[in-house]
Amino acid sequence: MLHSLYEFWTSAAGNTPLEWVAVLTGFACVWLAARESIWNFPVAIISCALFIVVYYRAQLYSDSMLQVFFILMGVYGWYEWLYGGARKSALVVTRTRRWEWVAVVLGIAAFTLGFGYYLQHHTDAALPHWDSFTTAGSMGAQYLLTRKRLENWLIWIVVDIIYVPILWYKDLYAVSGLYAVYLVLAVYGYVEWRRAARLAASPVPLTSA
Template identity: 40%
Template sequence: MPNPVLFDAFGVPTTLIEVLGFVSGALCVWLVARQHIANWGIGIFNCLMFIVLFTQWGLYADAGLQLVFIALGAYGWWNWVRGGGPADRKGLPVSRTAGYEWIGLLGVGLMSIATITGLLTWYTDSNVAGWDALTTVLSLAATYGQARKRLESWWLWIAADLVYIPLYAYKGLYLTSLLYIGFLALCVLGLRNWQKDLRAPDLAGAAA
């Protein structure tokens, strides 16, 4: 491998790029769960690490997905700041995903899964085209929701992680698979934290 091998994880050489992706990814999700705006900068760095890693291991849709994540990260960063309030905390309030958003996400998602699967099947050597496409679309939908602080974005991330964990293990990326088990736990934590913030105005009104 072109990147320096630091150690073996479950008998598979683990590179510096994968370790950096592991650390920055875990930190990013933890910061999102706490609604800390620094998550966006850490997340962009994480995407750059995974572009290199996924390209090396033939996960081309996931590698291309990172470019979209970077663009969505810039949008989310701007949107959270624009929401008002302290720049390092919770300027944009947590909200629910509207019905029209679900319709749009479902329609675009199904078309995107079919398109990406076809492209990967015809033009790459991927042997996990359908699963790669599914995780790509789920992740994009979740990132869109995260950028707008939609509560349901955590459910989309949970669904994506449940596919990512065995997918990366199948490809031999055991450290990354382990990272996504951690992501899954952090997603549950984030969901609970955002649910509390969503209920806070109602509780405050009831108390008043």
């Protein structure tokens, strides 16, 4: 009994120092994104590079490859937040356009079915379709985040709810806990960005001469 408790505690504390560094930098980048800080992108790039190794070791191959996408989107988002607005100005928070919703939903469905089938029949991946769905959802959410679309946080909420039990099942207890924190941060980010979107959409009050 004591031995089992010891094994659980050491696993819950993080399987490796690499996992803990990935967890801490992952928390930092999501917190910075919720605060609309441009520094979320360089921190995210470092975190994703570490998670490539963490997920690969856990046989979550789709999520491992997803980190490469995140790194590329991190570079793209860094530029977009600085110069992606009108006349190369900084982006402001806006609502997701209808065509973007259609593209994101269809993309998530196609990736989940297609890549899930591949993982199931050609690899030893654990939970291939759930793995593919969380990967596709993360890709869609990350694209919307790089464009500062408010609803990116709604997709993150769904993805994080699914990630928590998957990562726990794979004995990545520290990372599972991180995604539980991500869930809270996603709700916080949605509230903060909704306030920012309202401010950006409101007319600038005229000042007296």
